[in-house]
Amino acid sequence: MVIRLPAADAVSLHTQTSTTAAHTVALIIMEASDQLSHDRLHRLVASSLPALARFRSRLVGKPLGMGQPVWAEIDDYDPTPQIHGATVHNPGDPGEFADLMGQLAAEPLDRRLWEAWSIDGLAGGRWALAVKMSPAVSGGGAGSALVWPRLLTTRAHDPADAMPTEPSLGTPSLGELVADTVTEVIENNVTGAWLLAEAVADVLRAARSRLRGAREHKPIVPAASSMTGPVPHTVFDAPLTQRRSVAFASIRLTDLQTVKKAFGGSITNVFLAACTLSLRAWLQRHGTVPDGPLLMQMPLAPPDADPNAIGNPLTVGRIRLPVQLDDPVLVLTNLHTATERLNTVRERDIEKGYGTVDFVTIASAMPPTAAHAASQLYTRLGLAPICHGSVSYITGKPVSAYCAGARVVGMHTVVPLQAGCGLTIALTSRGDVLDLSVCVCPDNVPAVDDIATGIAESVDILAAAARESPRGHGRSVVTKLTSHATRRLHGRRY
Numbered sequence: 131m132v133i134r135l136p137a138a139d140a141v142s143l144h145t146q147t148s149t150t151a152a153h154t155v156a157l158i159i160m161e162a163s164d165q166l167s168h169d170r171l172h173r174l175v176a177s178s179l180p181a182l183a184r185f186r187s188r189l190v191g192k193p194l195g196m197g198q199p200v201w202a203e204i205d206d207y208d209p210t211p212q213i214h215g216a217t218v219h220n221p222g223d224p225g226e227f228a229d230l231m232g233q234l235a236a237e238p239l240d241r242r243l244w245e246a247w248s249i250d251g252l253a254g255g256r257w258a259l260a261v262k263m264s265p266a267v268s269g270g271g272a273g274s275a276l277v278w279p280r281l282l283t284t285r286a287h288d289p290a291d292a293m294p295t296e297p298s299l300g301t302p303s304l305g306e307l308v309a310d311t312v313t314e315v316i317e318n319n320v321t322g323a324w325l326l327a328e329a330v331a332d333v334l335r336a337a338r339s340r341l342r343g344a345r346e347h348k349p350i351v352p353a354a355s356s357m358t359g360p361v362p363h364t365v366f367d368a369p370l371t372q373r374r375s376v377a378f379a380s381i382r383l384t385d386l387q388t389v390k391k392a393f394g395g396s397i398t399n400v401f402l403a404a405c406t407l408s409l410r411a412w413l414q415r416h417g418t419v420p421d422g423p424l425l426m427q428m429p430l431a432p433p434d435a436d437p438n439a440i441g442n443p444l445t446v447g448r449i450r451l452p453v454q455l456d457d458p459v460l461v462l463t464n465l466h467t468a469t470e471r472l473n474t475v476r477e478r479d480i481e482k483g484y485g486t487v488d489f490v491t492i493a494s495a496m497p498p499t500a501a502h503a504a505s506q507l508y509t510r511l512g513l514a515p516i517c518h519g520s521v522s523y524i525t526g527k528p529v530s531a532y533c534a535g536a537r538v539v540g541m542h543t544v545v546p547l548q549a550g551c552g553l554t555i556a557l558t559s560r561g562d563v564l565d566l567s568v569c570v571c572p573d574n575v576p577a578v579d580d581i582a583t584g585i586a587e588s589v590d591i592l593a594a595a596a597r598e599s600p601r602g603h604g605r606s607v608v609t610k611l612t613s614h615a616t617r618r619l620h621g622r623r624y
Contacts, residue, residue: 143266160259162257178281185209234544245262366574374570392596405588408580410455412577429523452464452465519554542565567582
């Protein structure tokens with residue numbers, strides 16, 4: 131049996147460099163408890179995580195380095211060498227704990243696909259459990275959602291290993307490896323032909339649209355301000371070093387819902403507005419506020435998604451955070467228009483059958499060594515497109531979660547940085563609490579804690595304004611607002 135590493139995970143694995151390590155860190159913070167010890171947490175990890183097939187397997191390369199690696203079960207697997215303990219030596223110092231997490235985010239995994247760390251000495255006698263995962267096992271950053279059900283329970287005395295063990299991924303024979311290599315070479319040739327056909331089709335569609343537009347003399351639809359214009363260079367897209375710095379905060383879902391009810395839009399827009407206000411304040415204190423918005427990657431929810439929910443996106447898009455604006459309501463309005471238009475354009479492209487030829491599709495057709503070399507050259511020449519950061523949503527467990535019998539008071543995910551993308555903001559849903567983590571390169575972006583706490587404070591400010599605003603008693607201006615450009619897109623025939 132041959133199970134190949136998925137293309138997206140393979141690309142993340144092979145294109146990481148010394149300054150763009152691609153591993154994710156899932157973090158659980160627990161209340162002080164007499165039941166907790168390094169030994170107990172280590173036994174929990176050793177008995178729970180290897181139940182996941184990828185966590186007890188290794189990657190085997192193809193003959194001559196051709197094609198993506200495949201999974202192979204490790205005989206008599208022993209996870210003990212991958213489980214470690216650490217102590218915050220200045221008890222209760224949040225800065226020392228954040229520095230420790232920054233080191234875990236920065237140090238490479240080498241050949242190991244995951245590591246776990248139990249950590250004591252946190253404020254109030256709390257403990258932490260961190261699981262560091264290669265992109266091969268984290269599934270593009272979704273690894274947290276995989277490991278949490280294995281480590282957490284909904285009641286204090288429930289066993290954590292109640293979930294069934296995943297079936298083996300198998301161990302391929304040499305003949306199976308050779309056969310899969312030949313199959314993959316053929317598939318890559320087909321992919322190359324498809325990419326060429328897509329490129330030609332895109333050119334023809336663009337030419338047809340231009341000719342049709344010239345005949346009909348239709349005016350150009352003005353784009354939303356957060357979707358157009360040059361992308362400014364800031365410290366967030368500066369070349370990365372090997373160092374990382376992280377910060378944590380928590381916000382209440384009810385506060386986001388209060389703002390949404392008063393000013394309209396969606397929960398996602400409210401959170402993006404808080405991020406915008408915090409980044410603007412940080413830029414005012416530590417740098418210069420650019421004339422244009424910051425470009426961020428973010429998940430796109432399905433068109434019929436619940437506007438009160440965060441998470442479960444279908445695709446990833448790009449949106450601009452209007453840090454150049456200083457009025458919170460204008461920021462909300464701007465983001466509402468931008469996200470609405472972004473989803474409308476996506477729907478239009480899906481309806482018209484437009485394909486997407488992205489970097490993952492191209493790189494997955496390359497041998498791992500070629501993909502790694504291309505990534506190194508790409509980074510050194512500074513060819514990475516500017517994208518100041520990313521926003522991620524991860525679904526966690528209900529607020530009443532326990533780990534090794536101790537109540538969980540925090541769940542965070544530290545998402546890796548990419549070349550040209552020096553800021554990651556990850557939001558983990560934990561019932562009515564949203565746990566926030568921010569990761570940056572400290573050589574470019576100092577005082578990361580100001581960004582994390584600033585997001586939480588911005589939510590508080592928006593919620594306070596929403597409670598006092600009479601707009602909360604009826605339909606808001608933002609809810610009623612539908613951009614002229616959006617109406618034109620819905621009404622146009624293609």
